[in-house]
Amino acid sequence: MAEAPAAPHRTTGSTLLHPLSALLGIPLDQINFVACQLFALLAAFWFRIYLGPSHASSAVRHAFATLFGIYFAVFCFGWYSIHLFVLVLMNYGIMNMASIPNIHRCLGERHQKHIKGIIKYSFVVAMGYLTLCHISRIYIFHYGILTTDFSGPLMIITQKITTLACQLHDGIGRKAEELTAEQNRLAVKTRPSLLEYLSYLLNFMSIIAGPCSNYKDYIAFIEGRHVHMKLLEVNWKQKGYDRLPDPSPTGAVMYKLCITLVSLVLFLTLTKNFPMAYIIDDEFLDRTPFLTRLGYLYVVTQSAKPKYYFAWTLADAVNNAAGYGFSGVDEKGVFHWDLLSNLNIWNIETATSFKMYIENWNIQTAAWLKRVCYDRAPWYPTVLTFVLSALWHGIYPGYYFTFLTGILITLAARAIRNNCRHYFLSSVPLKMAYDVATWVVTQLAVCYTVAPFVMLAVEPTIKFYK
Numbered sequence: 001m002a003e004a005p006a007a008p009h010r011t012t013g014s015t016l017l018h019p020l021s022a023l024l025g026i027p028l029d030q031i032n033f034v035a036c037q038l039f040a041l042l043a044a045f046w047f048r049i050y051l052g053p054s055h056a057s058s059a060v061r062h063a064f065a066t067l068f069g070i071y072f073a074v075f076c077f078g079w080y081s082i083h084l085f086v087l088v089l090m091n092y093g094i095m096n097m098a099s100i101p102n103i104h105r106c107l108g109e110r111h112q113k114h115i116k117g118i119i120k121y122s123f124v125v126a127m128g129y130l131t132l133c134h135i136s137r138i139y140i141f142h143y144g145i146l147t148t149d150f151s152g153p154l155m156i157i158t159q160k161i162t163t164l165a166c167q168l169h170d171g172i173g174r175k176a177e178e179l180t181a182e183q184n185r186l187a188v189k190t191r192p193s194l195l196e197y198l199s200y201l202l203n204f205m206s207i208i209a210g211p212c213s214n215y216k217d218y219i220a221f222i223e224g225r226h227v228h229m230k231l232l233e234v235n236w237k238q239k240g241y242d243r244l245p246d247p248s249p250t251g252a253v254m255y256k257l258c259i260t261l262v263s264l265v266l267f268l269t270l271t272k273n274f275p276m277a278y279i280i281d282d283e284f285l286d287r288t289p290f291l292t293r294l295g296y297l298y299v300v301t302q303s304a305k306p307k308y309y310f311a312w313t314l315a316d317a318v319n320n321a322a323g324y325g326f327s328g329v330d331e332k333g334v335f336h337w338d339l340l341s342n343l344n345i346w347n348i349e350t351a352t353s354f355k356m357y358i359e360n361w362n363i364q365t366a367a368w369l370k371r372v373c374y375d376r377a378p379w380y381p382t383v384l385t386f387v388l389s390a391l392w393h394g395i396y397p398g399y400y401f402t403f404l405t406g407i408l409i410t411l412a413a414r415a416i417r418n419n420c421r422h423y424f425l426s427s428v429p430l431k432m433a434y435d436v437a438t439w440v441v442t443q444l445a446v447c448y449t450v451a452p453f454v455m456l457a458v459e460p461t462i463k464f465y466k
Contacts (some may be wrong), residue, residue: 012078012149029076029149033208037314040204041253043068044321048249053224061222062195068204076208077150084153087129088201091161094121095168095191119173120163123372126158127391134394152209155392159212159368160184160201164188166372167215180375184281186214205322209315211342211364213324223303230328239333249320252337255316263310266303274303276401276454280463296442301447304454312342312362340364352438354413357446358406365389383407393453401452401461409445 013032021028050060071080130151137151169177171187179187192200192215200218220226231244278284279297288296319325320337327339344360350359359366369385377384390403424434450463 012080013076014078022153029215032076033311036076036208040068040072040208040318041314041321044205044318048321048323053222058223061197062077062199065203065205065222066195066199069202069207071200072204072417073153075149077153079137080150081153083133083150084157084207085128087126087157087161090125090129091122091165092194092197094125095165097121097198111373119169120167123162126161130154130158131391131395132250136397142355151394153207154214156206156210157201158392159210159365160215162372163212163368164200164215166376168321182371183375185373186216189214192219204314205319205324207309210313210314211319211340212368213340213364217339218324221322222408226324229328230326234329245335247326247337249323249325249336249337252325252335253317253321253365256320259311260317263306263313266306267310270303271306273449274300276300276304276451277460280449280455280460294447297447297451298443299452308362309343309345316341350439351442351446352435353417354406354409354442354445357442365392382410386410397454397458398454398455398456398461405449405452409449413442413445 015028017031017035021031024031047061047064050056053061056064070081070085073084077084127196133151133154137149167183167188168191169185170183171189172191174187176184196219199222200215203218206213217226220229226435227247228244231247236244265389279293279300284296285293315420316338317324317341325337325340327336329335340363342364344363347360349356351360369389373388374381374385386407390399393399393403421434424430450462455461455464
């Protein structure tokens with residue numbers, strides 16, 4: 001399928017900021033996205049200070065987070081935001097079809113099968129609805145034209161729906177001895193109320209750009225137990241504290257905003273000047289040596305990253321500003337706010353293995369794939385996980401080229417590492433040479449793998465492979 005001709009950039013949300021869009025020459029949907037996230041950042045600070053657990057009840061905090069999230073969705077996506085609300089309400093109905101009280105767990109297999117069936121329905125409905133929206137998106141927004149549209153939030157909501165479904169299944173439909181340590185820790189033993197469910201899925205901190213978080217972590221945050229639970233893991237008396245400290249997220253937020261600003265500058269300067277399409281330009285291919293083509297492929301792949309760094313780091317900062325995302329204290333007593341971080345830029349740029357790279361890119365999505373697919377797949381977990389990832393991202397052929405290639409790269413990298421790495425550990429120079437070589441190969445392998453993801457269509461992908 002060839003890429004279609006360019007179509008007019010369109011938005012479905014508010015046109016309030018259209019003058020600013022025209023002034024800056026930036027599409028209105030992107031202006032709305034950034035405006036909502038910046039407003040969410042301010043709202044998050046206000047939420048933490050004036051609607052903290054000591055100032056407001058959990059119900060008030062849930063209601064505020066939900067109403068603001070709904071407003072942001074409508075502002076950004078207009079009437080298309082109804083897709084978000086329809087999916088949320090459908091799956092709340094499905095979840096409550098498992099209406100047998102917890103006390104009846106003694107009935108054994110019949111109840112477990114009922115719960116498991118409901119989990120399957122939640123998964124099929126959420127992924128099915130998302131896929132239908134991906135299909136309609138091609139015709140509504142035109143093939144090959146990526147906009148900041150409702151499918152992004154729908155993808156996050158799908159992650160949350162399936163996450164909660166699996167964790168509810170672990171808490172109600174399975175015995176504790178059947179669970180891994182992580183599944184046992186995250187298991188949800190009671191069904192959420194409608195307000196809790198809406199707040200978890202539609203809260204203003206994550207409605208626009210995520211990330212997906214675990215239901216128990218979110219409820220602990222709303223109820224004021226989130227930071228306290230992490231602090232109790234440390235013996236503070238040995239560190240000279242008379243009482244538990246009160247870690248502030250302000251420093252983490254400021255640091256992440258600096259990364260966001262740098263990413264925005266790089267996006268505005270690099271991304272438009274190094275388009276991926278040039279890598280398959282006939283004149284470029286005819287006149288450029290092979291090694292130069294590889295070098296340019298690395299450059300254009302690097303220039304495509306800042307928009308992700310910007311969106312994910314800003315989303316992380318919004319959650320931290322609200323007081324959500326505390327991950328604990330390290331051995332040096334430093335507080336960390338990276339529970340919801342979606343990437344580790346240093347580890348990405350210095351990755352010496354394909355596994356290390358993908359573990360630090362879109363971290364929360366990788367965690368979701370592991371919890372709902374990899375850890376539960378009865379066979380071929382690696383293949384099924386990559387297939388689910390491609391299906392979740394959408395139906396552009398380029399996605400499937402990327403994720404199917406990713407399966408082969410993952411298996412090949414694992415085999416080479418297991419069979420060759422030990423030969424290079426005998427001395428520091430050998431280990432350094434191995435690290436440099438694997439860094440180069442990893443970065444080029446990633447470039448080769450993700451290029452179709454950016455190109456989307458079949459024709460440019462095949463041309464690129466050739």
